[in-house]
Amino acid sequence: MPRRTSPKRPTASVTATVCFADPKRILMVQVIWDGLFVGSFYALIALGYSMVYGIIKLLNFAHGDIYMLGAFIGFAALTSLGGIPATLSIGALLVVMLLSMVLTGGAGVLIERFAYRPLRGAPRLAVLITAVGVSFSLEYGIAAIAGPNPRAFPIRLEGNVFNIIGARISLPQIILILIAGVLMILLNFYVQKTSTGRAMRSISLDRNASLLMGINVNQVISRTFFIGSALAGAAGVMAGAYYGKIDFLMGFIIGLKAFTAAVIGGIGNIKGAMLGGLVLGFVEAFGSEWFGGQWRDVFAFAVLILFLTLRPTGILGERVTERV
Amino acid sequence: MKITKRSTMLLGVATAVLLATAGCSGGLLGGGGDGGDGGGEESGPxxxxxxxxxxxSSAPTGAYMENGAQLAVDEINDDGGILDGRMLELDVEDEACDAQQSVAGANKAVSNGAVVSVGGYCSGATLPEIPIFEKANIPMIIPAANSQDIVNQGAKNVFMINGTGKQQSTAALTFMKDQGFKTVALVDDNTSYSKDINTETAKQIEEDGSVTVALSTSVTPGESDYSAVVRDIMGANPELVYWTGYYQEGGLIINQLMNAGYTGKIMVADGSVDASLSEIAGAGAEGVYATMTQTPDTLEGAEDWIANYKEAFGSDPGPYSTQSYDAVRLAAQAIEDAGSTDGDAIIKALEAIDGFEMFSGPLKFTPEHTLSSGGFVILVVKDGAFVLEDDLS
Amino acid sequence: MTENVDTTLAPKKVGAPQSFLSRVFESRQLGWVALGIALLAPFVIATPYALNVMTTAAIFVLLASGLNIVVGYCGLLDLGYIAFMAVGAYTSGIIAKAFELPLVFTIPAVLVMTVLAGLIIGAPTLRLRSDYLAIVTLGFGEITRITANNLTITGGPSGIFGIPGLFEVGDFDSQEPAVFYYITVLVVAAFVLAAARLGKSRLGRAWRFVREDEDAAEAMGIHTYKVKLLAYIFGAIWGGFGGILFAAHLSAVSPQSFIFLQSALVLMAVVLGGMGNMRGVVIGALVISLLPELLRDLSDYRYLAFGLLLVVVMVFRPQGFWPARGYEPERRKMEKLDPALKGAS
Incomplete structure (x- = not known):
């Protein structure tokens, strides 16, 4: 089980094994694993982007900051709970994650209601600029409340490191990937099998027709925002617990990356967002392996531009015409 | 385009208003065009x-520096000021670690009639301040910013009382050799200050020859996932990792290195010496070395000073509180020695100073206007706090 | 400046200017009055700090007027506009320092580089959907900054410092704060006027057509791709000149000056002022660049205030505080007033 702080570290055996195997192959396996892990974060956030875009064709620029908000809500909840016994930390984390999901989901609904809904018929430029404004408000609002300094997350996931075909894989990584996977499967079930999910898909095809068929469009859009924001909030708490540091600008870069992932997978497509997240994770891992870490973002954005020019619909995307 | 009657009137009114106010303030007609004449006043603070x-993001350090400087100002004023009873006054301006902001801040200080500059934290923001203060003939005593680029400017009004990147690198290398580290990985965060130490250390290691650089790389600050650099370090498998960036990323990298099963030692540069480092890095920070100038916590006999500081500001002193405190005291001493607030006289006085007692030891400037010895020591994290490990003497 | 005939999201009812205030605001000579005030300001206050702030504000006006061509006239959301300023500043800084030339001699090189940058960024992306374009420009902005930070020729993270002044003739030093301020104000005024003129040209009308309805514009025979690319290139040139002034003003260029926040600030100036209306944009730029200086003590809250302001303005007044007036049906009237408008298609 993960412990809160473990003074003893499982180390020696790992490096010992590394020394005997073929270094090249190990590196590849490690790169793939690191890419998979980061990619699952991207995928969780990309889902929110993709769902919102699919349903109202809005690029929710503030989505990355919802992730940051989730991390700070988790931080506040854990801090107010006080000391948590090490054995309970995974349970406490799950509870706090659920709480954070509900609150960030609510925040998403409020943002949609007050910032985006009044502009539903307005030109895209106006809505996009509003989204930039919401992003700024969230970032600097949190900075005003919690201070501009980075905070250390109260719970730290730590655990054994396994050595699987040459890659170092830690227990927290496995747990987080499992949580991300479960959330994505639940979401897929929701969208494919429930009536709300059907309504979402129908609105993304033709909003007016859906309205005429008796679908409460506003309510469904609110739910979409709730789900997308809740997933980002969950990712925020997970990132806080795994990396241990949160700050008010943490959502900016990852929001861009998640958007890139959504585009690569095919924006508006839920499976595409998951796939795109993983692909971007790999692309970045290999990019920094080949060009050095300081060029990683340049590489990621270059891939985005390449994708947009050569295959704007993404890997799984369908042809989307611009709404005029 | 014809000028109508109405707009002529508008223009006329605007001109009249502007000219009416021109005579009484610092306008071009008012003769205050050069602005930097505040130092010539014979009385007042x-x-x-x-x-x-x-x-x-560097705001907390700015607060520590402001407090340190304020403490010195208060002490000197309580003792009756300088130059026969004139009081000292701090003019605090924001640099926000950004060139544009720092230029505006420096210009504002010059306009306000500052006599000596005692600030400068971010090297990138301090560099463009130099021509402004130089033009106004205002000496700069820089307490924190320590990029070699500042020294290379060769401005005669610049005095640095923090060790330079070069001196920090020398301290790092000395410690590496003392401890017998053979291979070392140098990691910076691609900022001016950090890259400076990285390059300088690599250069000195190469000249020395007894240590090998297994890896020299940069990361992008502000991210969470540093698995790429961790992978590189694990691949190079050095005995020591020297992180020359700030504590935010430093904490993350230490944590991720430890989780990846890194068994070697880690050392950080002075930008990472902050209580938050071990909060972020968790238990992994234990045993991490740091190259740092003396802080009040590690100095013997500084208890009184810490107590004074706590009484004045209700919190513990932080990084660069002492340097800022010393900068103000040094400025006061130099003005007293010069006997005036004239820039040239103060610069002469600063160059002549010998044996002025500071936290880093007795002061005498080199011809480059830097400290003759950086005063760098090695700290180590013990129970989550930095304590003195080796004073390198 | 003459009457603006822009069309935007402006309210459909346009009555004759009623109050004294709106008569003043709609006055044709407002631009000249503003220039007059700018030229006379140093006679009121000429401390180094005031001159520095005013020069910074003037450069910011230049940037905003350039972005107005891209966003306001042509309707292309550019979230990485500061990259063009970076290209201009670095190009002039590197060349001037390497050959020890005064900065004016780097103008041809800056022109070439910024046009190239406009082509490189515009050519592959302008066929994209509008919101994709926003993210791609943001990506390009970040790529430019990170590249400048990583390369040796750009001085790495410390950037370039000790950049020579604009020019020097005998004892006449262009870097004297007051002199530099006047040079900046005159250059900026010329560029703002040129941008306003561009907006009223045949090309300017094509831009507005593209902004209002790209498909219809295409159907009416406008080569939309070419027209959009031209908007980009003009925007890039404006940004590049802003970069030269920036380099000359600070005598140092470093990557931290070109972060996303700066792009966002320029965009805010354009949006708050009123997209497409050059006079509104100038006022917006002055407010955005001077307000933080006036609120130096509140620096941490100003971005929060900006963010909220953006949302509120967009929700309640999507066309900005001072939007462009008039709309195409009025043109017949305008032709009577201004014969220069005739003959355009």
Missing amino acids: IKLALVVPISG
């Missing part, structure tokens, strides 16, 4: 400019 980060 003597202003010291303190351009430090008040906003942005």
